[in-house]
Amino acid sequence: MVAPQLSQDEILRYSRHLILPDVGVAGQQKLKAARVLLVGAGGLGSPLALYLAAAGVGHLGLVDFDVVDLTNLQRQILHGTADVGRPKLDSARKRIADVNPNVRLETYETRLTAANALEIFRGYDLVVDGTDNFATRYLVNDACVLLGIPNVYGSIYRFEGQASVFATAEGPCYRCLYREPPPPGLVPSCAEGGVLGVLPGLIGVIQATEAIKLILGIGQPLIGRLLLVDALGMGFRTVQLRRDPECPACGTREIRALIDYEAFCGIGAPDPSGADAVPEVTPLEIAARLGRHEDFDLIDVREPSEWAIGRLPGARLVPLGTLPEAAAGFDPSRDVVVYCKGGVRSAKAVRQLQEKGFRRVANLTGGILRWSDEVDPTVPKY
């Protein structure tokens, strides 16, 4: 392929790259010729898109179906306050065009699925995984392995992050690292568990660095290595990864087509016995019972940091992790209503209490978020 020429304006814009011995004009031309797909325009996708655009990656693809929410702005620096309620791809397009109008941006306003991933990925040199759930991470990985496209991986939780480069010709893939995902609910999402706002900045910039190194063919990319970042201790540790000969994706290659990733991750398939359904009660019903001064136990299973934001009247804080011990002091002859932020952790708590023999226990549907919507808007949403 003929290397694209740099205009006078581009030569000036990229001058700090052009004078770098390992980049130079030839390297900048490689960046201009490169096609990089970013999956997700959120915490990781924001610094990725901004830095890769600024660096002069000629063709960026961006997959996202979400709209900007006020809670995104603590870390998703691609979007601003004026963008709340608008599609993330709109604010991304506006910001990227301002950062570098030379970038050709292709947007895919869709949820990445097994039905569309191969079609979207085909033709890209690199895919960068900035997604926020296990199902999409396995999907991105398998599509990259099937198409032979390197997968620049990063993920975050609370104060810690991971980064690596998967699915290269010589290195391991994400399935070599984790053969199976944790069961749903075991590892909370950032919406449930929180995340330090600058952390996706740290990890996203590491992913951008790896993407640029791969395009330029310089340095030692994180192939066969997993970088562990600890923001609190501010420590970086690298552990060695190996290609797993038994890996169904890149080892035995028994995965020849994309699968049902929601099912693989145990999502959305209700237990046929109905055993996973818990008794539910709506916020309006609870408000009415409180109004009648009915006697029942209202248990808040969130963390103390969440309790400090706001709570329901008459509630008692019992963080989910302490429930097994605290339940010994509950009275099984009384009604118990359990709530959390959105209703997922409290459903788990209801199941735990049922296993301990509690029969008069119910989950507050939709948690404190729905309480705020339907009963008392002065209880803040977060």
Next chain:
Amino acid sequence: MAITVHLPSVLARLADGRRALEASGDTLGAAVGDLATRYPSLGERLRDKEGNPYPFVNYYLNDEDARFQGGFEASVRDGDEVTVVPAIAGG
């Protein structure tokens, strides 16, 4: 035999907030068992009910993937360092 086990903060909460723990045992599995005895709720996150490792929690023995050194059967020596790395998916 004492080895050092490094935990991510999410698991350290189940071990009185300690990010690094001393554990004893001749094998990785025995050292994990020692921690599980001392910190039962941490133990549930380190190994399944049969005492086997989970496919979504990896152990790195001196920064090498323990699965390729025998898994929980891998022998450990005084001064060895183990890093526990559970899968995370946030982005």
